[in-house]
Amino acid sequence: MPARFRIHHAVLLLSLALLCVSLTRAQTTSDEPENEDDSVQLFQQGQDAHEAGDLTRALEFYERALKVHPEFPEAEYQRGNAFVALNRLSEAEVSFRRAIELQTKWPLPYLAFGKLLMRAERFDEAETILSRSLELDENNPIAPVALANLYVRMKAPRSKLQPLLETLKSATSREPSNVNFWAARGSIERALDDKTAALSSFDRVLLMDKGNVAALMERAELRAEAKNYEGALTDALAAQRASKSSLAATLLVARIYAGSGKTAEAVRTLDALDEAGKRLPEVVSLRNSLTKDCGNLTAEERVAEEELLKQQPGNASLIECLGAALRTSDPTRSLELYRQAAEIEPRNLRYATGYGAALVQARRFAEAAAILRRILDIQPDNLVAHTNLATALYELKQFPAAVAEFKWLVETKPDLVVAYFFIATAHDNLGEYTDALAAYETFLARADAQKNQLEIDKVNLRLPLLRKQVKRGEGVKKKKGGK
Structure with a gap:
C-alpha cells in the first residue's frame, strides 16, 4: 500500500487510547454478549488487505471495525480511500466527511476530500477544504501541490496565485529539494505568465526526475509557444515514452506536430492509438480538424x-x-x-x-x-496568417505593408497567382506605375483564364492607359537607390 494510505501506530496513539476507553465502557455497561472482534485489529487487517490490493476485503474489515466502534476516524478515512479506488465516489465523500466530523483538526481527510472534490470539478468546495488542510499543517507537503493543481484547473485570479507562489517558493528553498514543490511552482509561474521562471522550475524538476511526465509536458508546451518545436517535440516524445503512451502525452505530440506544420506526422501519431483511443471524442475532434x-x-x-x-x-x-x-x-x-x-x-x-x-x-x-x-511574431511562417494580414492591410489601404505581405506569399507559394493582381493594384493605388505595370504583366502571364477571368478583364481594361502613363513618365518617382 502507498505510504499515504497506511495509518501507522504513531498516528493512532491518541485515537486508540480513546477507543480503548470507549470499548471498555461499552463492554461493562452493555447487556449484549462480548464482541470478540477487536476494532484495532480489524482496522490493521483492513490496511493489510488494502496494501495487497484486495479492496473489497479491505472494506469489509474497515466496516467491521466501524461496527464495533463507530467513532473511528482512521477507519472512516481509509474506507473513503478504498471507495475512491473502487470509483464509488459518493460513498467516499460520506466517509471523508464523517472522518472530518470525528477528527476536525486532522489534515489528511481534508486533503483526500479536497482531491475528490477536484475530481468532481466542484472547485469552490475543493478550495475551501484544501485550504483548511494547509491551515492545519503548514508543513504538509501535499496540500500546496493539490492547491496549485486546483488553481491551474479553475484558472484562479492572480490574487490567489501569487500568495500560493510565495508558499511554494519558501517550500523549494528548503533542503532537500522536493520535486513536487518545484513542479507545482512551475505550474503557478506559468499561470502567472512568467514563462522564464516556469521553464527554470521545470528544468529543476527534470534534473531531479528526468522522467517526470507532468514537467516534460509543461516544458514541451512552453517550448512550443516559444517556437522551439524541436525541443518541444523532444520533451513531448519523452513524456509519451515515460507515460507508456498515455492519451494526454500522445495528444500533445500530435498537437506539436500540427503546430509546427507537420500535419501528416500529427495524423500518424493519432492513428497509432488503439481502437478505443481512436474513438475518444478529443481524438476524433483533433483528427477531424487536421484532415x-x-x-x-x-x-x-x-x-x-x-x-x-x-x-x-x-x-x-x-x-x-x-x-x-x-x-x-x-x-x-x-x-x-x-x-x-x-x-x-x-x-x-x-x-x-x-x-x-x-x-x-x-x-x-x-x-x-x-x-x-x-x-506572426510568434509563428512567422504561418501562411494563413500572412494571407489574411495581406487582405486586411489592403482593405485598410495600407498598401506598402500589403505589398510586402503579398510578396511574401508569392515567394512562399508561387502558384498563388492572384497575389500578383493585388501587388499590381496596390502599386497602382500608390501611383507607382512602373511597378504596377510589371506586376500586371506578371499576373497576365501566369493567370488561369477560368479561375482569374474577372481580374484578367480588369487588367486588360487598365493596361492601355497605364502604359501611356509609364511612357509619359507619370507616377511617383522612387528615390535614387530605391528598389
Whole structure:
C-alpha cells in the first residue's frame, strides 16, 4: 500500500487510547454478549488487505471495525480511500466527511476530500477544504501541490496565485529539494505568465526526475509557444515514452506536430492509438480538424457538428471546425465560435489564426491586423496568417505593408497567382506605375483564364492607359537607390 494510505501506530496513539476507553465502557455497561472482534485489529487487517490490493476485503474489515466502534476516524478515512479506488465516489465523500466530523483538526481527510472534490470539478468546495488542510499543517507537503493543481484547473485570479507562489517558493528553498514543490511552482509561474521562471522550475524538476511526465509536458508546451518545436517535440516524445503512451502525452505530440506544420506526422501519431483511443471524442475532434475540410462541410455534416458540440461544449477543435464551416455563410457566428475556441485554448495559434481570419471575413480589418501581426511574431511562417494580414492591410489601404505581405506569399507559394493582381493594384493605388505595370504583366502571364477571368478583364481594361502613363513618365518617382 502507498505510504499515504497506511495509518501507522504513531498516528493512532491518541485515537486508540480513546477507543480503548470507549470499548471498555461499552463492554461493562452493555447487556449484549462480548464482541470478540477487536476494532484495532480489524482496522490493521483492513490496511493489510488494502496494501495487497484486495479492496473489497479491505472494506469489509474497515466496516467491521466501524461496527464495533463507530467513532473511528482512521477507519472512516481509509474506507473513503478504498471507495475512491473502487470509483464509488459518493460513498467516499460520506466517509471523508464523517472522518472530518470525528477528527476536525486532522489534515489528511481534508486533503483526500479536497482531491475528490477536484475530481468532481466542484472547485469552490475543493478550495475551501484544501485550504483548511494547509491551515492545519503548514508543513504538509501535499496540500500546496493539490492547491496549485486546483488553481491551474479553475484558472484562479492572480490574487490567489501569487500568495500560493510565495508558499511554494519558501517550500523549494528548503533542503532537500522536493520535486513536487518545484513542479507545482512551475505550474503557478506559468499561470502567472512568467514563462522564464516556469521553464527554470521545470528544468529543476527534470534534473531531479528526468522522467517526470507532468514537467516534460509543461516544458514541451512552453517550448512550443516559444517556437522551439524541436525541443518541444523532444520533451513531448519523452513524456509519451515515460507515460507508456498515455492519451494526454500522445495528444500533445500530435498537437506539436500540427503546430509546427507537420500535419501528416500529427495524423500518424493519432492513428497509432488503439481502437478505443481512436474513438475518444478529443481524438476524433483533433483528427477531424487536421484532415476534414471544415470550410466545405455539407449541410448534414454541419448539423452533426452542432449536435456533437451540444454534447461537448468545451471542445475547442469542434468549435473551430464549425467556425470554419460558417465563415462565409454566417460570419458573425463564425467569429464568435473562433473567439470561443481561442479563449478555451489561448496558447493554440491555430485557433487564434482562425479568429483573425474570421475578423477579416467580418470586415473588422484593423482588429484582424493587430491579432495576425501578434501571431506572426510568434509563428512567422504561418501562411494563413500572412494571407489574411495581406487582405486586411489592403482593405485598410495600407498598401506598402500589403505589398510586402503579398510578396511574401508569392515567394512562399508561387502558384498563388492572384497575389500578383493585388501587388499590381496596390502599386497602382500608390501611383507607382512602373511597378504596377510589371506586376500586371506578371499576373497576365501566369493567370488561369477560368479561375482569374474577372481580374484578367480588369487588367486588360487598365493596361492601355497605364502604359501611356509609364511612357509619359507619370507616377511617383522612387528615390535614387530605391528598389
